[in-house]
Amino acid sequence: xxxxNIVGIIYSNAYDSALSELxxxxxxxxxxxxxxxxxxxFALSEMVNSGIxxxxxxxxxxxxxxxDHLGTGKSWDLSRKKDGMxxxxxFSNADSHKAYNNRIEALTGTLDFIRNSKEDYVVMxxxxxxxxxxxxxxFHAHIESGADITIAYHHGKTPATDPVTFxxxxxxxxxSAPLANISSEESDYxxxxxxxxxxxxxxxxxxxxxxxxxxxxxxxxxxxxEKLKIYGYEVADFVRVIDSLQSYFNISLELLDKDxxxxxxxPERPVYTKVxxxxxxxxxxxxxxxxxxxxxxxxxxxxxxxxILFRDVVVSKNAVVRxxxxxxxxxxxxxxxxxxxxxxxxVTLKPGKVLCGALDYxxxxxxxxxx
Amino acid sequence: MAxxxxxxxxxxxxxxxxxxxxxxxxxxxxxxxxGGKYRIIDFPLSNCVNSGIYTVGVLTQYxxxxxNDYIGNGQPWDLDRTNGGVHILSPYQQIxxxxxxxxxxxxxYQNINFIDRYDPEYVLVLSGDHIYKMDYSKMITFHKEKQxxxxxxxxxVPWEEASxxxxxxxxxxxxxxxxEEKPKNPRSNKASMGVYVFTWKKLRQYLIDxxxxxxxxxxxxxxxxxAMHGDGQRMFAYQFDGYWKDVGTIGSLWDANLDLxxxxxxxxxxxxxxxxxxxxxxLPPHYISPEATIQNSMITEGCEIEGTVDFSVMFANxxxxxxxxxxxxxxxxxxxxxxxxxxxxxxxxxxxVIDENAVVGQCPEDTKPGEWGVAVVGxxxxxxxxVKIKANTMxxxxxxxxxxx
Numbered sequence: 001x002x003x004x005n006i007v008g009i010i011y012s013n014a015y016d017s018a019l020s021e022l023x024x025x026x027x028x029x030x031x032x033x034x035x036x037x038x039x040x041x042f043a044l045s046e047m048v049n050s051g052i053x054x055x056x057x058x059x060x061x062x063x064x065x066x067x068d069h070l071g072t073g074k075s076w077d078l079s080r081k082k083d084g085m086x087x088x089x090x091f092s093n094a095d096s097h098k099a100y101n102n103r104i105e106a107l108t109g110t111l112d113f114i115r116n117s118k119e120d121y122v123v124m125x126x127x128x129x130x131x132x133x134x135x136x137x138x139f140h141a142h143i144e145s146g147a148d149i150t151i152a153y154h155h156g157k158t159p160a161t162d163p164v165t166f167x168x169x170x171x172x173x174x175x176s177a178p179l180a181n182i183s184s185e186e187s188d189y190x191x192x193x194x195x196x197x198x199x200x201x202x203x204x205x206x207x208x209x210x211x212x213x214x215x216x217x218x219x220x221x222x223x224x225x226e227k228l229k230i231y232g233y234e235v236a237d238f239v240r241v242i243d244s245l246q247s248y249f250n251i252s253l254e255l256l257d258k259d260x261x262x263x264x265x266x267p268e269r270p271v272y273t274k275v276x277x278x279x280x281x282x283x284x285x286x287x288x289x290x291x292x293x294x295x296x297x298x299x300x301x302x303x304x305x306x307x308i309l310f311r312d313v314v315v316s317k318n319a320v321v322r323x324x325x326x327x328x329x330x331x332x333x334x335x336x337x338x339x340x341x342x343x344x345x346x347v348t349l350k351p352g353k354v355l356c357g358a359l360d361y362x363x364x365x366x367x368x369x370x371x
Numbered sequence: 372m373a374x375x376x377x378x379x380x381x382x383x384x385x386x387x388x389x390x391x392x393x394x395x396x397x398x399x400x401x402x403x404x405x406g407g408k409y410r411i412i413d414f415p416l417s418n419c420v421n422s423g424i425y426t427v428g429v430l431t432q433y434x435x436x437x438x439n440d441y442i443g444n445g446q447p448w449d450l451d452r453t454n455g456g457v458h459i460l461s462p463y464q465q466i467x468x469x470x471x472x473x474x475x476x477x478x479x480y481q482n483i484n485f486i487d488r489y490d491p492e493y494v495l496v497l498s499g500d501h502i503y504k505m506d507y508s509k510m511i512t513f514h515k516e517k518q519x520x521x522x523x524x525x526x527x528v529p530w531e532e533a534s535x536x537x538x539x540x541x542x543x544x545x546x547x548x549x550x551e552e553k554p555k556n557p558r559s560n561k562a563s564m565g566v567y568v569f570t571w572k573k574l575r576q577y578l579i580d581x582x583x584x585x586x587x588x589x590x591x592x593x594x595x596x597x598a599m600h601g602d603g604q605r606m607f608a609y610q611f612d613g614y615w616k617d618v619g620t621i622g623s624l625w626d627a628n629l630d631l632x633x634x635x636x637x638x639x640x641x642x643x644x645x646x647x648x649x650x651x652x653x654l655p656p657h658y659i660s661p662e663a664t665i666q667n668s669m670i671t672e673g674c675e676i677e678g679t680v681d682f683s684v685m686f687a688n689x690x691x692x693x694x695x696x697x698x699x700x701x702x703x704x705x706x707x708x709x710x711x712x713x714x715x716x717x718x719x720x721x722x723x724v725i726d727e728n729a730v731v732g733q734c735p736e737d738t739k740p741g742e743w744g745v746a747v748v749g750x751x752x753x754x755x756x757x758v759k760i761k762a763n764t765m766x767x768x769x770x771x772x773x774x775x776x
Contacts, residue, residue: 035656036672074446258675261655270653275447277648279640280407280669280684281657282632289665295656296408296672297641309656312641 006139007119007198008047008055011106012040012066014126014192015161018243021364022344026065029057029127031248032327032345034255034264035295035308038069039127039242041273042264044085047123048076049269050135054083056113058106060090069274076272088113103216104208107201114202122201125193128161130251131239132266133193138233142195145172147231149200149221152193155234156186159241163189164217166232174230177222190217191235200228238263249342249362252308252325256291278311286317302332316351323359341365374454376489378511379571380424381482382415383475384499385432390620393749393767394720399431401499402438403624404703404721406631406640407671407684409649410441411618414504415497416448416457417647422507424495426455428485430478432462432471447650460485474589480578486571494574496567496591502627503615504638504645505566510609514568517607521573521599523547524566525608526615536562537592539608547606550597561608564615567591573604614638625718625745628684628701632667652687652704662693678708686721695725700732703750716743716762720750729754733762 012029022031029040040057047055055078059066066087072078073085088110107114114122123135133152142150151174153166165187167176177190204220213219221230238260240251254260265271278297283289288303297312302319310328315321318335325342332338333351340357346368349355353371357363365371388400395403401412412429419427427450431438444450445457460482462471472478479486479496486494493514495507505524514522525539538559540549551558577595581587587594600606614637618624630636640647654673659665663676670676673688678695686704691697695708698715705722708714712725717732725731731754732746744763748754755771 256658258658261658265655271655272653275651277447277646277651278408279647280671280686283665283668283670283680285667287665289659290661290663292659293656294659294670299641305661 004051004053005119006052006121006123006135006195007114007117008052009110009114009122009124010040010043010047010055010057011103011124011126012057012063013060014103015128015243016060016062018128018161019245019248021245021342021366022248023062025062025367027059027061027063027127028242029059030063030066030069031127031242032310033130033248033252035293035310036276037271037273038066039130040066040069041271042130042132043125043127044076044078045269045271046125046132046135048078048272050139052123052135053078053080054086054117054119056086056088056110058088058110060106063087063089071274075274086113102214104205104213104220107205107216108209111202111205114198114205117198120198121195122198123193123195125191128242129191129193129239130242130264131191131235131237132264132269132271133235133237133239134269138193139195141233142231145231146229147173148228149194149196149230150233151221151230152191152233152235153188154191154239154241155188155236156239158185158187158189159243159247161241161243163241164221165189168232172231172233174221174225174232177217177225179218188232188234189241191239191241192217193235245342245362245364246360249325253306253323255293255308256306261293276311284317287315310345319349324362344369347371373488376426376455376491378424378426378493378495378507378568379486379489379491380415380419380427380495380497380507381479381486382412382419382427382429382497382499383478384412384429384438385435385472385478386498386500387433388500388619391624392621393747393765394621394624394718395434396749396767397434398437399433399435399499400619402441403618404686405502405618405624406628407669407686409647411502412438412442412499413448413647413649414502415499416442416445416450417645418503418505418507419495419497420448420450420648421645422505424507425450425452426489426491427457428460428482429457429499430460430472430482432478435459435461441650443650448648455489458485474594475591476578476581476595477589479574480582480589483575483578486575491571494569494571496569498565500619501565501615501617502638503564503611503613504642504647505611505613505615506645507566507568510566510611511568513609514570514607517545518605519568519607520570520604521596521606522568522609523596523606524564524611525561526564526611527560528562530557530560533557533560533562538562541608545607547600547608550600552592561610563592564611565617566611567596568609573599621718621745621747625701625716629682629699631669631684632682654687657685660693663691698734717746717748717760719748720752722750723748723752723754725754726756726758728756729758729760731760735762738762 012027016023078085281298284301292307295311301317302315316334319332322339330347336349337354344367348370384401388395450457538551616627657674660677671687677693678691690707692710700717703721709727711728715732735743749767753769
């Protein structure tokens with residue numbers, strides 16, 4: 001089965017509001033993660049590593065940082081003559097000047113892109129789901145089962161982003177898809193990764209539009225469980241859904257665990273990102289670093305424990321940073337102390353200042369702010 | 372015809388670098404890893420791009436596979452271009468037969484057609500074995516101002532080291548009056564850096580003449596430059612201030628890497644305005660475990676450090692397991708230092724495994740006077756459990772414990 005018979009579609013804005021602090025100036029897709037990545041890198045790399053050569057990235061608002069990050073798609077080998085990466089900003093026609101509000105409207109806006117693709121299948125996914133799965137296997141399972149639509153799900157603690165949970169029969173077919181009951185601890189919840197025929201997607205979008213539906217999962221999938229064969233595909237590997245600032249913080253720190261790192265940065269499926277050409281990180285005499293993930297270009301003179309340091313972070317002499325996520329180009333001044341914080345890009349913590357959050361309530365400091 | 376270009380750079384990357392021993396067994400010297408993220412050739416290539424020179428011919432001959440693959444279409448250096456860009460120039464067959472590049476001048480001679488396509492005013496000749504950051508555009512401006520036929524970049528070296536270099540004696544106006552090649556009693560400390568700007572018309576003629584001259588070794592330093600000088604062509608020295616290092620020997624390669632850990636050495640790789648570009652391996656950030664201790668070292672993406680690293684440079688994807696000690700060493704991409712192993716004053720090449728409790732290299736104070744030197748372990752080698760590798764040695768085959776007992 002040719003995997004390059006699939007066109008990929010990524011929603012870069014899905015669930016922006018779940019992470020409102022970090023998405024105030026950017027899309028969910030361009031939220032920095034894991035020391036040198038943006039969330040969209042995982043979905044894009046997953047697709048590219050599976051042999052998909054045409055990917056549409058649907059954006060809605062605040063997509064300047066996303067455009068800057070993606071460029072021509074070169075870093076993902078998606079800068080191509082034939083196919084490659086397509087950024088799909090909101091399409092406004094004469095009678096509607098507002099950006100879309102839901103997935104159906106988003107897909108409607110990109111109908112031309114979908115219609116003009118030559119591939120027989122479509123894979124769609126979001127950026128707030130963090131995993132590194134083999135989409136080839138996912139696609140293969142879809143073909144094997146003879147399903148019309150296959151949706152990836154994960155069994156675990158239900159995330160807080162009003163997910164749809166699945167009830168499956170023995171064959172893996174989804175028999176009901178109720179909205180998650182937030183109180184329910186564990187469930188088989190949707191990861192919003194779909195594969196289906198392109199022609200079917202086109203038909204479903206048109207139908208949904210004529211009926212005034214708004215939710216792809218609830219209305220389109222929910223209403224067609226009997227008419228169509230809709231199957232679930234369990235992803236048992238490392239999967240995390242970012243549904244709040246707290247979960248962003250926790251999931252980031254989970255990368256300090258070797259097994260999680262191995263699962264997410266699978267050697268066979270590398271995660272590509274925009275290259276910054278930093279030099280190697282420098283650890284000075286007297287520095288003290290433990291249990292941390294450190295990106296290139298960092299200069300460390302002080303103490304760093306249980307942290308994720310993005311590229312070009314400076315931790316000055318006698319400064320202490322613990323249990324924190326420090327993004328690109330941030331500067332921790334001499335003798336300063338930061339614990340349980342999330343520093344967005346380019347934050348400066350002045351010498352001697354102390355800033356502490358709690359493990360279950362990290363302090364967020366916005367882009368380019370000087371504390 | 373390609374678009375007219377003011378200056379074309381020709382990068383001599385065909386040398387074997389035999390003094391680097393097993394490190395250049397399978398790769399050309401310019402492809403030798405340096406400084407955690409780079410290969411030596413990244414420096415002249417990045418210098419070209421940062422100087423606004425976008426047409427670069429790379430002359431390869433010895434073991435070009437890794438180098439050709441590394442340069443690829445030149446994308447990491449922004450040299451994948453419609454006009455110009457990077458071109459790999461290997462010796463090729465001609466109607467009168469095929470010839471290897473006989474010398475540095477002959478390598479350029481064989482590619483006169485390549486240069487002519489761009490119809491340049493100037494040709495910049497570089498070598499692929501030096502570590503330095505230099506703005507060639509300033510040197511070209513100098514060359515124009517002096518209306519020179521040849522300008523040679525020059526660096527003042529300490530007098531006590533001067534006898535290791537090709538030296539120049541200058542007139543008051545900066546023109547070159549005499550050359551001295553590695554003299555015993557140097558009369559100058561102005562050393563040639565192996566960076567030349569030529570007016571192409573002039574150089575073109577000299578290359579043809581040199582080719583026709585019998586007994587010529589077809590070398591820039593030995594033949595072409597002396598011939599131009601002998602004919603009274605306008606030759607000037609352009610002074611360069613800054614870090615420059617020839618990494619031609621194991622000792623100097625080791626030194627040049629450790630120089631990066633010395634804040635007093637003027638080679639700043641974090642300078643945004645003069646980035647050194649390299650091909651990126653797409654690896655996650657490196658991980659430092661709670662047990663690890665790192666002092667005055669550079670660590671690169673993909674590393675997993677659980678042991679102790681002092682005064683060392685760790686390239687991408689290196690693993691240092693718990694209880695292992697790495698001191699004053701250069702560990703190249705993909706190498707694994709297992710539990711309890713000790714690596715000191717060494718260079719460990721790509722993908723080599725130092726097994727548990729092995730000891731590689733020795734401290735200078737643990738060796739007899741005059742016997743110390745950096746220990747080198749070649750690429751893809753396995754050093755068995757508990758094996759001891761002495762200082763000043765080169766190991767390019769697996770060493771298993773029984774072999775030494």
